[in-house]
Amino acid sequence: MQGKIALEEHFAIPETAADSMGYFPQPIRQEVHNRNADIHGRRLALMDEYGIEMMLLSLNAPAVQAIPNPAHAHDIARKANDYLAEQVRKRPDRFQGLAALAMQDPERAARELERCVKDLGFRGALVNGFSQVNDPDTAVYYDLPQYRPFWATVERLDVPFYLHPRNPLPRDAKIYDGHPWMLGPIWAFGQETAVHALRLMGSGLFDAHPRLQIILGHLGENLPYAMWRVDNANAWIENRHSYPAKRRMRDYFCANFHVTTSGNFHTQALIDAVLVLGSDRIMFSADWPFENIDHAANWFDSCPIGEPDRLKIGRTNAMKLFKLDKD
Ligand code: GRE
Ligand code: ZN
Secondary structure, eight states, X not given: OOSEEEEEEEEXXXXXXXXXXXXXXXXXXXXXXXXXXXXXSHHHHHHHHTTEEEEEEEEOSSGGGGOOSHXXXXXXXXXXXXXXXXXXXXXXXXXXXXEOOOTTSHHHHHHXXXXXXXXXXXXXXXXXXXXXXXXXXXXXXXXXXXXXXXXXXXXXXXXXXXXXXXXXXXXXXXXXXXXXXXTGXXXXXXXXXXXXXXXXXXXXXXXXXXXXXXEESHHHHTHHHHHHHHHHTTTTSTTOOOOSOSSOXXXXXXXXXXXXXXXXXXXXXXHHHHHXXXXXXXXXXXXXXXXXXXXXXXXXXXXXXOHHHHHIIIIIHHHHHTTTTOO
């Protein structure tokens, strides 16, 4: 399919490049490093070759979220955003930006998002899970009350917020002791991010801000497959669930969430996401440079779904959500 739009596609700046290395064995670290540093060379050539008209670019992970000092985190976010704006300015027809945000200071994060959207023309934000704030051994999640004014700004600006994975802190990763192979994209990323998404849903955030739109990668971090059971486990017991939110989790999932195909190029998983969310809330992505564009595109272009759905998922859903037909 020509004209695809991909939206979980990363780059690095020198200050954050090392963050991506630990996930990869030594022989291919240089390759990942080179991919992260490039925007207009090999990346654009691959986009041409595989029918990707546009990428929405975002900083690598965990980057800003793993810088405990709020002022330093903010400096790195600003630097990444200014660099990204410069790159987008060279080819706005092929690249658009998603903001990095130092969520360590929610008020400053809201102001930076506003700058990115209004001054730099960015289309939304991508944040790498919880933030370490001051103490490196803290994991602060965005369902907490101090984030409500931030979310009000996101809703007012009317831009999507991509909740991207990171690994749990060592203190929260004890379940993986002796099995480090499960960390990162194999399992821990999805587990960590799904719990964060459920925290947002259960907190009542979407009752207070019903127009918020959150994007999850990797076909929803396993949530589509789990959503029925989340709402129905032990449903024979009256008042089984007691959480601050007013509705079932699947009501929020279907009203406030979107998923992308990043790193999950598997038809069964896609069809399950279509069955749970419908084809209006699913969007194509590759997860370059950590996954391969040819794997994503070859799978997506030929996977057995209807052509109207392929067009929505490959292109038009992203056009609408990010208002890509406007300026
Ligand atoms: C990602 O950003 O999705 C990612 C990484 C590191 C390894 C794999 C991966 O940041 O998918
Ligand atoms: Zn990613």
